[in-house]
Amino acid sequence: GYDPDGLEHSVYDLFLHQGQVPEGLAAQLLLPTSHEKISLLPATTALATLERQAPGQSGLGLVIARSLAQLWQDYDYAIIDSPPILGVLMVNALAASQQLIIPVQTEHLAVKGLERMVSTLAMINRSRKQALPFSIVPTLFDRRTRAGNESLRTMQDRHGTRVWEDAIPIDTRISNA
Secondary structure (H helix, E strand, O other), rough: OHHHHOOOHHHHHHHHHOOOOOOOOHHHHOEOOOOOOEEHHHHOOHHHHHHHHHHHOOOOHHHHHHHOOOOOHHHOOOOOOOOOOHHHHHHHHHHHHOOOEEEEEEEEEHHHHHHHHHHHHHHHHHHHOOOEEEEEEEEEEEOOHHHHHHHHHHHHHHHHHHEEEEEEEEHHHHHOO
């Protein structure tokens, strides 16, 4: 229910301190939701400028992990929705994560993107010194098409038990809306 363009503060504020996160800042940025036990740490379009600013700053790779460390005593889980582009935000999400869920559309190009993501994850795992467990969730699956079935089969063949045992079907009502 929040308009990202109307927010004065956001996750972007966490990146404004040369990789350090002032004590209590993450908690100050939290917004309530309509669900009593769920809070939101909002993003705004200001995050789009982060990649241009990042080359001049060091220590930005652990900003999200440091921020979440300030909140663990009050929360059981944190869900980080990150763009599928290797950059400061993706590195932060991976560094802060204990489990990775990768939604993948059941189409040829998305499967190619998955392979790049898995390669990136292998690179991140080397620097983490510990493998980040991941699960692949096939999405927008249309069992009526050969492309959808082949893409799902390719994911299952290449990644075995890491692929969720079911697939989220396509719902044409969403695209028609």
